[in-house]
Amino acid sequence: MDNKKTEFTFSIDTLSIIELIEGIDENENKDLEKTEVQKNEEELEELIHHVLSLDKNNQQQEPELKKMVLEKKEGKNFLTFHMNYPVFVPGDTISLNDGLYTNDPDTNYANFISFEYEGATGTSVLQGKERTWTILLTENQEEQSPDGEVQPGGDQSAPDQEQPEAAPIVETSTSSWFSFFKLGMLHILTGYDHLLFLLALLLRKQTFKQYAAIITSFTIAHSITISLAVLGVITLPSRFVESVIAFSIVYVALENIFRKEIRHRWGLTFLFGLIHGLGFANILKEMNIPKSDLALALVNFNIGIEVVQLALVLLVLPLLTYMFKLKSSGLIIKAVSIIVAALGGFWLIERIFS
Known part of the structure; x- marks a missing residue:
């Protein structure tokens, strides 16, 4: 890093x-090899230049591609582009447009x-239809807002900028907390295995107290392991985690079919919830979030998950209550x-043998 480039x-x-x-993917192995990247360098560079643009004061800036590197993050393979842009200075408005x-x-x-x-850092997430992030570089650390919303995921773009004798910029105002809140909501809504597990847990008739215990234990369990996984305290192979999540769905569904009485399901939910939390954490771990922003990201990601989870439970329980009154409820449950x-x-x- 120097004062001549970003x-x-x-x-x-x-x-x-x-x-x-x-x-x-010439060999059709659903992955990119180094030789395939080298052979398609021009097309890859053209793709990034075409769909990803960084503007200064509404003028698109031309990057200098330094290198492309294949790397693995949390069991997934990524291609990372390293580029240089002209230096930015206080007073510049910078916009990142993601057209992917x-x-x-x-x-x-x-x-x-x-x-x-x-030394100042900031984060945001682009997701859904909103694909533009904007900041204003200032000398007095004033904030101005990114139009941004991440993830799923989990791709990364990180402009790092230095200009001697200039005051640090501060991230702009569409707060990053809302970006991670939306990311949590999107993650649970598209996490069909987590939703199916939750449905299986609620499918058998239980008391309101039992339902409340199930939801609470699942929330506490996955909140614990999301935090521990993102902080690097717990690390388990992605294949193992995803396989156990699938197994948890099968186990609870078979309980619904063969067990005459369902008791203490909150304990089982807590144990499996710990594993589901590791699954939730994968997208955040891929992002390599700066430590200074980690607490905010974790809290709001979790809140986003819980809001959707609670809304779905409140929607499903009345339907289940009605179903339990039907004479054919036993057959429907099975x-x-x-x-x-x-x-x-x-x-x-699929997850064991993929």
């Missing part, structure tokens, strides 16, 4: 690249942004549980 890195998972560039997947409204793609300038077990079993086999 360093910028952008990481994208290799599966997304295979989706975006037809035929790049803008024409695909159903995508789970999210882009985590972090920046550092003279039929739904068989479907849930089959889906969980399919995911379990």
